[in-house]
Amino acid sequence: xxxxxxxxxxxxxxxxxxxxxxxxxxxxxxxxxxxxxxxxxxxxxxxxxxxxxxxxxxxxxxxxxxxxxxxxxxxxxxxxxxxxxxxxxxxxxxxxxxxxxxxxxxxxxxxxxxxxxxxxxxxxxxxxxxxxxxxxxxxxxxxxxxxxxxxxxxxxxxxxxxxxxxxxxxxxxxxxxxxxxxxxxxxxxxxxxxxxxxxxxxxxxxxxxxxxxxxxxxxxxxxxxxxxxxxxxxxxxxxxxxxxxxxxxxxxxxxxxxxxxxxxxxxxxxxxxxxxxxxxxxxxxxxxxxxxxxxxxxxxxxxxxxxxxxxxxxxxxxxxxxxxxxxxxxxxxxxxxxxxxxxxxxxxxxxxx
Numbered sequence: 001x002x003x004x005x006x007x008x009x010x011x012x013x014x015x016x017x018x019x020x021x022x023x024x025x026x027x028x029x030x031x032x033x034x035x036x037x038x039x040x041x042x043x044x045x046x047x048x049x050x051x052x053x054x055x056x057x058x059x060x061x062x063x064x065x066x067x068x069x070x071x072x073x074x075x076x077x078x079x080x081x082x083x084x085x086x087x088x089x090x091x092x093x094x095x096x097x098x099x100x101x102x103x104x105x106x107x108x109x110x111x112x113x114x115x116x117x118x119x120x121x122x123x124x125x126x127x128x129x130x131x132x133x134x135x136x137x138x139x140x141x142x143x144x145x146x147x148x149x150x151x152x153x154x155x156x157x158x159x160x161x162x163x164x165x166x167x168x169x170x171x172x173x174x175x176x177x178x179x180x181x182x183x184x185x186x187x188x189x190x191x192x193x194x195x196x197x198x199x200x201x202x203x204x205x206x207x208x209x210x211x212x213x214x215x216x217x218x219x220x221x222x223x224x225x226x227x228x229x230x231x232x233x234x235x236x237x238x239x240x241x242x243x244x245x246x247x248x249x250x251x252x253x254x255x256x257x258x259x260x261x262x263x264x265x266x267x268x269x270x271x272x273x274x275x276x277x278x279x280x281x282x283x284x285x286x287x288x289x290x291x292x293x294x295x296x297x298x299x300x301x302x303x304x305x306x307x308x309x310x311x312x313x314x315x316x317x318x319x320x321x322x323x324x325x326x327x328x329x330x331x332x333x334x335x336x337x338x339x340x341x342x343x344x345x346x347x348x349x350x351x352x353x
Contacts, residue, residue, distance in 0.1 A: 042068055050091050052348045053098040058091070061141030066090045077213070084353035091351055099341050101153045104160030111155040119151050120144075164337050169329045176321045180314050187312040191269045193280050194305040196262035198247055199254040200231040201297040231291055231298040244288065244302050253297070266307065276301065 044064050051058040067087060071078060078086065127133040137143060142150070180187065202223050203216060216223075234251050238244065245261030252258035269277050273294040283289055283303040292299050 042071070044087060046087070047350050050349065050351045051095050052346075052350075053095055054102060054346050056098060056102065058094050058098055059141075062094060063087065063090050065140045066093075087351065088353045091349060095347055095349065096338060097153065097157065099345055099347070100157040100160060100338065102345075103341055104156040107160060107163075109156045109160045109163075111152050111159065115155060116148060116151050119155075120148055123147070161334050161337065165330050165333050168333060169326055171322050171325045171329075175325060176318055177314070179321050179325065180317065184311055187317050189268065189307075189310050189312050191309045192266045192307045193269070193303060194266045195264055195280060196244060196248060196302045196304065197254070197257070197264060197276075198234050198244070198252045198262055198300045199257075199297060200227050200234065200251070200299075201253045202227050204253060205255070227297055231300070235291060235300060238288065238300065262302075266305075 044060070044067055046060040046063060048060055049057045050060045050063055067083075067090060070086060070090075124133055127136065137147070202220070203211070207223075208216075211219075230251070234247060237247055245263075248258055248262030252262050254262070257264055273296075275292050275294055276299065279289040279292045279299075279301050280303055283301070285303055285305055287303055289299075289301040289303075292301065
């Protein structure tokens with residue numbers, strides 16, 4: 001019987017995604033340690049040391065940084081209780097990170113200095129100059145040396161956990177087929193459509209980075225009126241016979257699609273805002289919508305193609321099912337190891353929500 005074993009090529013992909021996902025269960029920060037956060041930050045009232053893991057101190061600087069990153073990515077303000085829970089979760093993630101690193105170090109796990117240097121340089125290249133680079137280091141409360149060490153910790157943790165998973169998972173073709181047959185509703189593809197859009201945001205990206213939440217709320221009406229004016233210029237050129245793709249490249253404020261002439265590719269119904277779906281429902285391929293408004297700004301949409309709802313054929317989803325089953329098993333193994341490490345460690349947390 002054929003099976004998906006832990007081949008090196010497969011693991012190379014899985015261990016950067018699977019292990020991140022597994023750690024996410026107890027460690028929501030480690031999997032995505034985004035470095036850049038712009039705009040004014042909230043300073044949390046935390047002790048300098050928020051926890052100790054086997055006598056090693058866990059500092060609060062990264063907790064502050066991660067808290068502000070998550071808050072900015074959340075469109076809705078957090079309540080005081082939600083903020084406390086978020087801080088506690090971030091601290092726990094830092095505890096797990098230190099715990100796994102200590103176990104990796106004790107096991108003799110090594111890291112590739114070249115990979116550390118490459119990751120470090122990739123982060124540094126995000127900034128135009130030394131001044132901006134130093135500013136973000138200062139905001140995060142770290143130095144270049146501590147950043148390098150942070151990268152080393154993550155690499156060692158992943159490599160260590162990789163060893164815990166490697167060779168222990170085999171997914172058979174029978175398992176994959178059974179999962180498909182028992183979960184066909186999961187592979188039901190809703191109606192989909194391919195469209196282009198020209199998007200004008202309420203708040204352009206360059207302004208959003210400089211404005212606080214309070215400023216955004218205070219100036220919401222003025223920002224909306226300004227966005228309407230910008231969209232008016234777009235619609236005037238469309239009505240005058242302008243090419244949709246060229247106008248999208250010129251005016252659209254959707255960075256992900258503007259260079260492609262506003263092409264969004266095939267999108268399943270329900271993935272985008274309801275008003276977007278409703279506008280598309282009233283179009284035939286080749287037609288362009290009137291201006292519509294979503295919570296993000298104004299859009300003009302051109303429908304290119306539609307596809308009816310269907311159940312995805314087994315061969316189309318076989319690989320993704322294998323990956324999913326592998327991921328679930330890997331998460332269990334990693335979580336089990338983390339739980340064992342917790343039991344064997346002396347962990348003290350000094351933050352009380």
